[in-house]
Amino acid sequence: GADQPHSDAASASTSAAPERAAVGEGQGEPDALTGVTFTEGDGGAPTVEIDGEIDTDQPTTRVLTAGEGEQVQEGDVLQMSIAVVDPASGEVVAENFSGEPEAVPVDDQLKSMNPEIHEMLVGNGAGTIVAAYSPEYDVSVPQTESASPSASPSTQTQPAQLFVYKIDAILPKQAEGEEVTEGDERLPDVTVDEESGRPSIAKPDGEAPQELVVQPLIEGEGREVGADDTVTVQYEGVTWSDGEVFDSSWETGQAITFSLNRVIEGWKEGLAGQKVGSRVLLSIPAEKAYGEQGKPPAIGENEPLLFVVDILDAQASATPSAN
Structure with a gap:
């Protein structure tokens, strides 16, 4: 609740998760x-009614449901539905409730771009619906070079704007599903750390295949990934020549x-044609990677x-964004 001290010590404690917010709670002036x-909507667009006018000049959030x-934690990636609403009329201007939810990472970027929403997400459960109001404000417009030095900057x-956010689900941290037993013998083994769930690629042996090889390790049950999709993944990359890790999302777990x-x-x-929820091992020849020039060092x-790539989510197209 609001009476808890927000000290570093309190936020560093892992024993107490943030409390779930009750209906009517929020930042700013939730009563507004x-x-x-x-x-x-039942599979269609949602509707919003606004009784009276929204009377506040503060950025404000309010829990509607x-x-x-499961409670949201820092570092989670959420599936969220978002509606952009005209605060004067209640007209829904844009929404993805009737389409695919958006993957929204609860991270430092969200915290800096949209601190109110970040605060409303952490500690609340899947199924939560929050209204967020952004009052009108003035933005300085840069002067053109031809304007006289004494001209006052224009605004x-x-x-x-009014937004409605719904936490549809928290994405799993790693691939989950049926393990694939048959593997391509040219490829190195992948082992999984039991504690962290992090997969690691053994040092490669022998020559790399000339062609792109896609070896599923876990068969997911989600939809197929399209070639132009936006994907949410955990991954680790190693070089064939020495098995050195050069890039890994598992370093941060994000x-x-x-x-x-x-x-x-x-x-x-x-990744095109693989299913969400899968873990795949990709062996990529240089011409389908960084080619002759490489990517030094x-x-x-x-x-x-x-x-090795865990496919956690895939989305076909741009939707209203939480940022």
Whole structure:
């Protein structure tokens, strides 16, 4: 609750998880959002009714529904549905409740971009629905070079906005599913640390395959990944020549989200068609990785690579964003 001291010592303690917020709680002036009623559409767009007007000049959040599910922790990646609402009329301007939820990492970036939402997420459970109001504010517009030095900087007013966020689910930290027993004998073994769940690739032996090899290790049960999807993954990469780890999300334990249109060709080809929830081992020839130039100092010229990738989520297209 609000009466707890927010000291470093308190936040560093692992014994006490943040309390779940009750309906009506929030930051700023939650009572100003008492008139907001949110109704989920049955597979379609949600509706919002606003009784009276929202009267506050503070960034404000209010819990509309307290979720009973697993509590959100720092470092989790959430599946969230988001609606952008006109605070004057209640009209839903954009939403993904009727489509696919968005993967939202609860991390330092969210904390700096949207501290109110970060605070509302941590400690609350899956199923929680929160209204968030952003009052209108003025933004300075940079002067054009032709403006006289004495001209006063002009401002632009950002209109007030209302958002509704729902925590649909917390993504698993690693791949979960049926283990695949048959493997390609040309590829090194992958072992898993029992405590952390972190997979590691054994030092490769012999020549790298000339072609891209995709070896499923765990068969997920989610939807198939599309070649242009945005994926959320945990991964580790090693060089074929010496088995040295050059990149790993497991160092921080924080899953990474990116578009398959912004990665090396071997990732795009290798992950397309795999199912969410899977763990795959990719053996990528240099021409589908960093090619002749490599990526110094860790990846030399014409270096084939190995990645073990846990596919935690995949989304087809851009949706309203929590940032």
